[in-house]
Amino acid sequence: MANRYRIGLIDGDGIGPEIVPAAARVADQALAAVGREVDWVPLELGRTTIDKYGTAMPEATLAALDDLDLWILGPHDSASYPPEHRTGLTPGGVVRKRYDLYANIRPALAHDGVHATNPDLDLVIVRENSEGLYADRNMARGTGEFMPTPDVALSVGVITRAATRRIAVSAFELARSRRKHVTIVHKANVLSMTTGLFRDVCREVAEGYPDVRVDDEHVDAMAAHLVRRGGRFDVIVTENLFGDILSDLAAELAGSLGIAASINTSATKAMAQAAHGAAPDIAGRGVANPVGIIGSTAMLLEWQALRSDDMALRTAAENMRGAIGETLSAGVATADLGGTASTASFVEAVLGALEGPGR
Incomplete structure (x- = not known):
């Protein structure tokens, strides 16, 4: 259906399982407001798949990506993998090479409310x-x-x-x-x-x-x-x-690497991936900054808007960025930015901003 999109969702390692679902929640709300929906396709890679399948990059994940044009990739922490899995390409490297994601687009924007x-x-x-x-x-x-x-x-x-x-x-x-x-x-x-x-x-x-x-x-x-x-x-x-x-x-x-958004693209496929790493030292504590991955997801929607001439996606992306900016301007921030918000409370504030006037 024209108003539905299939997007892969890969949590990855470290803080990935905390921030990637957060980005999906924000995207769902922003897209629903403009009459668009996403069928999320959960996929696996990283440390958990080494334990389950003996590889950090399962063939099932690659086979699924073959049929997708868009996906969100959480961070991977290959330095923590068993020694025999640290040689060769990292999971991200496999994905970039397989799909010739030749352009890495990385904006840097100073927000009000962020030092x-x-x-x-x-x-x-x-x-x-x-x-x-x-x-x-x-x-x-x-x-x-x-x-x-x-x-x-x-x-x-x-x-x-x-x-x-x-x-x-x-x-x-x-x-x-x-x-x-x-x-x-x-x-x-x-x-x-x-x-x-x-x-x-x-x-x-x-x-x-x-x-x-x-x-x-x-x-x-x-x-x-x-x-x-x-x-x-x-x-x-x-x-x-x-x-x-x-x-x-x-x-x-x-302000922080935690706010750095990024997408990797070819002529036909795009992957949202925040510029920061897996931050294993804070994984599971609920304090990770989700701004980078939410911003990356907005970039993914904007890329698809230009490709499919669906300007509703661009509106959703602009609203996501606007909600991030309003949240930060209001003084809501995670610890890396000097604030006290948890990952969950920051996301709730962004969702609330998305319900504001004009959205």
């Missing part, structure tokens, strides 16, 4: 997600790291024209819906062939977007700029490792 090092921050980091120096992404077989001797370790970084072009297009298309400004981040003064290629291909793509202002920065200078003058940036496009580091920095400058 932010940079209160003017409102930017999006568009991170190339399929290659670079990440060993689980840059080889057809095996990894990109190897040791010719026990005392020497080497890593292969891969930058291709094709992958750079498609992430650059994603960045420039996004910029057209925002403030029409793209900053290309690289390190071409040292890594002249690899990140130099990335910079140059992004500049080539920029020629097709004369309405978008373009500049570029070295990654070390960019880190300093984010701290001092992050409010001047709009869309930042960069390769994998740089994007991972800069997006975590931007999230903390905005």
